[in-house]
Amino acid sequence: MTRSAIPFTPVKRRAFLGGLAGTAAAIGLTACGVSESNDDDKKGDKGGEGGGKQGTRSVRTDNGTIEAPAHPQRVIACENWDTLMLLDLGIVPVGIPDGIANPAALPADVYQKLRRVKTIGVAGTPNAQAIGALKPDLIVDQFYKDKTAPLKTIAPVAYFNWSDSGALWYEQLDKVADAVNRRDALTDAKSEYRRRLKEVKDAYAAQISKTTWAPLSGGQNGAFFLGSPLLTVMRDLGLRIGAKIAKDEAGFVQKSYEELEILDDCDVLLYPQLFDGKAPALTQQLLDNKVWKGVRAVRAGHAFPIRHYTVGSYRWANGAVDEIEKILRKL
Template sequence: MTRSHVLSGQVERRRFLGGLTGAAAALGLSACGVGESGSEGPDGGPTAPSGAATRSLDTDNGTVRVPEKPERVVVLENYDALMLLDLGLVPVGVPDGAANAQLLPPDVYAQLKDVDTIGASGTPNSQAIAALKPDLIIDQFYKEKSAPLKTIAPVAYFDWHTSGSLWHQQIAKVAKAVNRESQLAERKKEYERRLSEVRTAYSKQISTTTWAPLSGGPNGKFFLGTPLVTVMRDVGLRIGAGLPEKEAGFVARSYEEMDVLKDCDALIYSVQYDGKATPTTQQLLDHKLWKGVPAVKAGRAFPSKHFVMANYTFAIGAVDEIEAMLKQL
């Protein structure tokens, strides 16, 4: 996959998860209040409260001293918030739009809807963050914007923007940062149990079909691939449409290239959690070329609410959806 495909995919997946604010323009970090949190340690970061236990944490921005078990965590992206929820920790600060009933299960929305916000994704408001008195700040996308925030609290930066890491690799880093790896292991075990159940019950359907996930894009394009493809592969589904192995997407195609889907027996397309397709995906579903795709004509194009992966809860939800699709084959 070319670099341009990867970069467009990073923006698209943040936009999809964050609704209208997920891909907010990267504006300059306000200088006001960045250093208004008290004394600084020798590395330019804040000193820990007297007697507080700390530990060293390796991040993609160097080694950082963090609390033994952080409890007041601010996140700079919606993905980070969903990862923390999987670990049993509700953040004290989230980006604008993180609580979006259209894109989240009701129980997840309920946990985030009253959490204080700290500015749009990519534009953290340092004064709002400082007011929350966090003991840790987590960032996976905005290295230059989060670095100055170390005067407020330790910043754990794990590069997801350019690293090519998959969601399960990133959540493992976040779990280590907040010292909740045992909670992660429990969620992972539940995910693996569901995978085993579905692989056993639907081995024939899995072994005899080819699949592809896709979503609508702008200007007469659609995107092949999504982090959902990692779950599809874990189930054992064969991925077609020319998607590269071991990559999640997004690969941009024009409507005129829709014949790339001809090798697929079944397709999965994205919908929001309210069941409605985004406008660009609805345009795809309404297009005459889409309606002529063999899998579509056969009634084997299925909607998925778990099109973007951020944690094992979403992954388990995707397995449940895939099981329901396999029942219809």
Template sequence: MARSRVLSGPVERRRFLGGLTGAAAALGLTACGVSESDDKAKDGGAEKPSGAATRSLETDNGTVKVPANPERVVVLENYDALMLLDLGIVPVGIPDGAATPQLLPKESYEQLKGVATIGASGTPNSQAIAALKPDLIIDQFYKEKSAPLKTIAPVAYFDWHTSGAFWNEQIAKLAKAVNREKELAEKKKQYEDRLAEVKTAYRKQIETTTWAPLSGGPSGKFFLGTPLVTVMRDVGLRIGAGLPEKEAGFVPKSYEEMDVLKDCDALIYSVQADGRPTPTTQALLDHKLWKGVPAVKAGRAFPSRHFVMANYTFALATVDEIEGMLKKM
């Protein structure tokens, strides 16, 4: 399938890829952070069962001995949690703000809402983590913060903060870390089968239209390109508005530059999981220049609740959304 990188600049990559907490902060939803404990976690806090089978895992922090089949996994970022859900694992510890109904599909929220929290994203609380007795800790963003946690449990670090990796490459790494590659293959096949259905049923609409994804930004700006462009390209949609061919972009534009959208037959704008736009996106939708864009005037500006791309569950839901849009083209 076609794949595209998620974001191009490190600051904007962090806003989206740093997890749903970043989006929550933009919405004023982030929970109060828990500072990292001043006390060092005690050796043996994980209480690993004696004789438990282990295996060697290659990570971006070197080779790590991990359980053959981890059962108690703590994650340091929201994306890590959502990827594990795709693999059939509910983590035992998640960051503050990870379970936010405005940002998550209902099923994901229900799975995570009762999970213990281990501090704000980027400031893991070592005592809270140790109390959960994890057998594995997963991190994709905070190398310096997660390294000391190895005294509690093995840490599998896979750099997504600076690597420019694809979301589906990252979930494959996590699947290997938790020995759930079979479950990942099943999810991936569901996605590929669904893509094939939509491509066949809407071939004409796909081949004859140009699209762009966007979201509102602060101070009279909007952002061109969002992580869901990866799925748009997998469907086969042609992306316009000057986005680089192999990048999702995430390019800030002023409202005065809105004529960049004129080559697009359809637009996809981001909304929360509850269907409501964020305040910045609502400001964009209310602006007179937006209302004058040809695709908007034609009634071909569509909302998406899955602009943050975290796993195959999100990707499948996005394909369903795009199918609904194609029906109207």
């Protein structure tokens, strides 16, 4: 069947500032198959028999206070965002949703970490039997309260509402870091991100001050989407955002091809690219359209693909900084 390469769950509220408001459907990420996991390979099952024997600690969640292992070793990620956040914290989950381990949709190093991890069903439909077989000591969820609450009979469930909380991606990541007791790892990730931001801002101050940018992606039936979670990184770099994108906007705002003129104030445009070098199908339709080819930034050769288009972890944010730096060098 056809399934999104990384079927990210949509998050409500436009002030999901640079978080993960978009879905793969909005970007047009599609791929066949569900997972690269191998049921005969145990490499994804890391960490022994769990952290419960090392003591517990109280963790405040949006579902009440739970008793979680002091140092969780076998963590289940119920959503793909959970998976990428746990990797930021140095944890390879023992169970992940179907479909995330796709080489076209992930950086090579991330794919290698996830390719043999066991899957637990489609995001939003966790398979309790599959989860139980992995003997987890903690289950992390940010979207499916009703679906994951019964899993507490298997292991503590750390639920942090992201669907309609309006929280930013890094605020959610702070909560996950606390749940797995990895705040030190998060401090290191934040420091590296801030270091890279300063480095790029200092080196390319002239280009940054003189240009206006916007991210966009293809949509269905002659539509495109303005905005992306990438906006957080763009704003952190001090880039001026055009195309009438609101200051608190980071999700995808649907427009028609007839409205492409809204991009006329932009010097640089960014659009998504898969890690196999191809544009998602719907974005490719946009790129092939003659109206797109008449946009000012496109005519100037200043429309660029970017692979870290959806940002929900510091690994992803740093990847976006690296890609934007390469673009700044060309301006």
